Amino acid sequence: MKTVDAKGKLCPVPLIMTKKALGEIKEDESLKILIDNETSVKNVTRFLEDQNLKIATAKNGNVFELMVTKTGEIPEDISAEKYCTPDDKQGNYVVSIQRNRLGDGDEELGKILIKAFVNTLPENSILPKTIIFLNSGIFLALNDSPVIDSLKKLEQSGVEILSCGTCLDFYKKKDELGVGRVSNMYDILERLSAAGNVLYP
Amino acid sequence: MSDFDLLSMVEYGGCSAKLPAKELEKALADLPKATHANLLVDIETHDDAGVYRINDECALIQTTDFFPPVCSDGYEFGQIAAANALSDVYAMGGEVLTALNIVMFPAKAPMEVLKEILRGGNDKVLEAGGVIVGGHTIVDDIPKYGLSVTGRVHPQHIITNAAAQVGDVLILTKPLGCGIIIAGKRIGEIDGENYQAVLNSMKQLNKEAAAIMQAFSVKCATDVTGFGLIGHAMKLAKASKVTLKIDSKIVPTFAGAMELLELGCIPGACFRNLEYTEDNCRFEKSVEYNSKMLLLDAQTSGGMLICCKANDADAMISELKKAGFTHSVRIGEVVERGVVDVVCY
Numbered sequence: 210m211k212t213v214d215a216k217g218k219l220c221p222v223p224l225i226m227t228k229k230a231l232g233e234i235k236e237d238e239s240l241k242i243l244i245d246n247e248t249s250v251k252n253v254t255r256f257l258e259d260q261n262l263k264i265a266t267a268k269n270g271n272v273f274e275l276m277v278t279k280t281g282e283i284p285e286d287i288s289a290e291k292y293c294t295p296d297d298k299q300g301n302y303v304v305s306i307q308r309n310r311l312g313d314g315d316e317e318l319g320k321i322l323i324k325a326f327v328n329t330l331p332e333n334s335i336l337p338k339t340i341i342f343l344n345s346g347i348f349l350a351l352n353d354s355p356v357i358d359s360l361k362k363l364e365q366s367g368v369e370i371l372s373c374g375t376c377l378d379f380y381k382k383k384d385e386l387g388v389g390r391v392s393n394m395y396d397i398l399e400r401l402s403a404a405g406n407v408l409y410p
Numbered sequence: 411m412s413d414f415d416l417l418s419m420v421e422y423g424g425c426s427a428k429l430p431a432k433e434l435e436k437a438l439a440d441l442p443k444a445t446h447a448n449l450l451v452d453i454e455t456h457d458d459a460g461v462y463r464i465n466d467e468c469a470l471i472q473t474t475d476f477f478p479p480v481c482s483d484g485y486e487f488g489q490i491a492a493a494n495a496l497s498d499v500y501a502m503g504g505e506v507l508t509a510l511n512i513v514m515f516p517a518k519a520p521m522e523v524l525k526e527i528l529r530g531g532n533d534k535v536l537e538a539g540g541v542i543v544g545g546h547t548i549v550d551d552i553p554k555y556g557l558s559v560t561g562r563v564h565p566q567h568i569i570t571n572a573a574a575q576v577g578d579v580l581i582l583t584k585p586l587g588c589g590i591i592i593a594g595k596r597i598g599e600i601d602g603e604n605y606q607a608v609l610n611s612m613k614q615l616n617k618e619a620a621a622i623m624q625a626f627s628v629k630c631a632t633d634v635t636g637f638g639l640i641g642h643a644m645k646l647a648k649a650s651k652v653t654l655k656i657d658s659k660i661v662p663t664f665a666g667a668m669e670l671l672e673l674g675c676i677p678g679a680c681f682r683n684l685e686y687t688e689d690n691c692r693f694e695k696s697v698e699y700n701s702k703m704l705l706l707d708a709q710t711s712g713g714m715l716i717c718c719k720a721n722d723a724d725a726m727i728s729e730l731k732k733a734g735f736t737h738s739v740r741i742g743e744v745v746e747r748g749v750v751d752v753v754c755y
Contacts, residue, residue, distance in 0.1 A: 220678040221593055228674030252681045256674075259699060374689035393689045395749045 212241045215249065216272060223249040224256055234279055242275040250275065263365065299367060300335035303404035306346035311410050323349065326410050327356040331363050337408070339369040339400045340389075347376045352387035360388040371397060414523055416479035416487055417596065419516065420552055428636040428679075428708070431686045450565060451502070455572045455649035458501035458632055461563065469565045473498035475635075476512045476556020480592050480710055481609055484523040488530020490612040491555045494635065494711035496538050499561030500620035501633040501714065503569030506538040506561045511545025514554040527555050538617055569623055571642075573630035574650035578744040579723040583619050583735040584611055584713025586639055586704055587667025593677040594670040604666035611664070612711040618733035619714045625729070626722050634712035638683040640691055640705045640752055642715060647751035648690075650717075656742040656754045658693075658701045667707075671700040679708035691752040705754060713737075717744055 213230045215223035223244050230240055244250050250266070250273045257264050257277050265276045310319025311326055327349065330337070340363065342350045349356055350372045364370050370389025377383040377391060401407055444452055450469055451461035459473035475495040479487045492509075499506050511531060515524050535542050535557070542557075563569075591608045594600040616633060623631055630650060634642050639661065643654045683706040693702050713735065718726050723740055730738035 221675045222597060224676055225597070225674040248678055252676070252678050255681050255684070256676065391689055393692075393750060395692050398749075 210239050214243050216245045220249050239278045244273050301405035302337050304337045304340045304408045307343045309345045309348045324355050328359045342372040347372050351385045357387045415482040417482050420478040430682050456645045457571050458498040471499050471502045471504040471561035474558040476554050478554050484526030485530040488527035489534050492531040492534035495557035497616045497633045500616040504561035504563035506540035508543045508560045509535045510558040512556045513547040514550035517549045569631050571632040571646040572649035574652050574717040574744045578717040579720050579740050580742040581716040582741045583738045585662040585664045585737045587664040589677045589708040590667045590670050594675050622729045626726050630717040631714050634709045636708045638706040640687050641683045644687050644751045652744050653748040654752045658697045658754050661741050662737040676703050680706045692750045694755040697754050
């Protein structure tokens with residue numbers, strides 16, 4: 210495995226080194242990137258995410274280790290063909306979670322049920338394409354959420370996780386978002402309207 | 411003196427040294443709001459400067475800006491920092507009256523360098539038709555220079571960022587990419603000619619642009635600096651309650667900037683501005699990643715983003731070009747407020 214040692218380098222040098230190395234490795238080969246300042250970690254991570262690559266980050270003393278696997282070009286638009294011929298694991302449905310509980314009735318029960326729902330999702334034979342959190346639903350995507358581990362697992366399996374930015378702002382929780390990324394109504398509407406099915410638990 | 415390199419003393423220069431806007435908003439959030447009958451433009455709309463009414467004929471424009479070096483030479487840095495600070499007066503449609511120097515300088519660095527910085531600032535204030543009336547200097551490890559500027563405008567002719575009208579054409583007067591090229595200079599990946607073109611652009615006062623805006627009765631504009639074109643467009647759209655549509659393929663670019671982006675030379679400020687704007691801005695799929703980063707690049711002493719009546723656009727662009735803003739071009743339009751503040755296609 211190739212290693213990029215960007216210790217002691219400031220932005221944008223770690224990014225330049227990463228981009229160069231990504232161009233040199235083969236498909237499915239992995240790259241390890243060593244960086245020792247948080248700003249560069251953040252920028253390199255965002256860059257890799259923007260290329261739709263999956264990143265695992267570990268911290269070793271003062272040094273961050275970013276692991277990334279080159280997965281080749283990402284298909285431009287998936288919706289049409291994907292809907293007709295779904296691959297074995299990833300479906301074309303979207304889960305829209307608008308509350309921090311499931312169903313009407315007792316609130317306590319509602320919270321137990323939504324927890325069970327999200328924790329069961331990774332086990333489902335077909336994974337959703339996107340999970341969207343709106344209104345009090347966003348509390349499920351925060352660091353201290355009881356389902357944060359399941360959501361992270363889903364994200365690692367390629368499920369896109371979006372939380373409504375207006376809602377995070379309203380509840381003053383933007384800093385506590387623990388998974389996925391902040392989104393806007395435009396993107397959310399686009400995901401919902403392009404979906405084969407939408408589940409509202 | 412010539413072997414003393416100001417850039418050797420800093421990590422981040424120019425407007426890319428700004429505190430992230432999101433962090434700043436947190437710090438300002440709970441402060442009592444300044445209100446006063448004579449305060450015509452306050453911080454509410456995140457405009458370029460504050461404006462205070464003296465009487466029916468005269469309002470004062472006040473602004474300040476300072477930052478660490480963006481180039482090696484003291485005289486050039488002084489000129490750029492001053493042009494950048496003066497620009498906020500021009501963005502409000504005003505003329506410059508007085509300025510105060512704001513200086514931070516290391517005790518151990520040669521005083522000749524400081525002298526050169528101040529000479530550069532003084533020359534630009536004179537060119538602006540103003541006068542430096544004093545200043546303040548303290549010791550700091552990282553040099554910083556800028557101005558506090560007072561200008562004047564007729565209260566009826568204030569140009570704000572809150573007056574865009576649906577149907578207006580967007581004109582940008584200077585190319586983008588100066589943050590990228592400054593970063594490229596640090597890593598030795600930009601050739602001298604392309605770098606000098608950026609320095610020259612940063613030194614160019616926006617004075618004539620302000621005069622041309624007044625001649626065409628423009629009511630809405632802003633200068634493009636640390637938040638990048640998209641960040642400043644977003645502020646303007648929010649303040650004016652409209653949406654801006656920007657054609658990423660037309661936006662003028664400094665030679666060499668796209669090649670640097672291709673290399674991965676993306677300054678940290680681009681990511682900071684992406685984070686600041688992404689909830690409220692939409693990039694169509696046709697906009698390539700590097701073009702998007704260019705639109706987010708922090709500018710130092712950047713151009714004006716002008717909202718111009720559609721009928722006047724061609725004449726105004728021609729005047730701007732004659733005045734030395736040779737890259738002036740229409741980059742988009744103002745449309746009805748939609749779900750996002752800025753749409754790039």
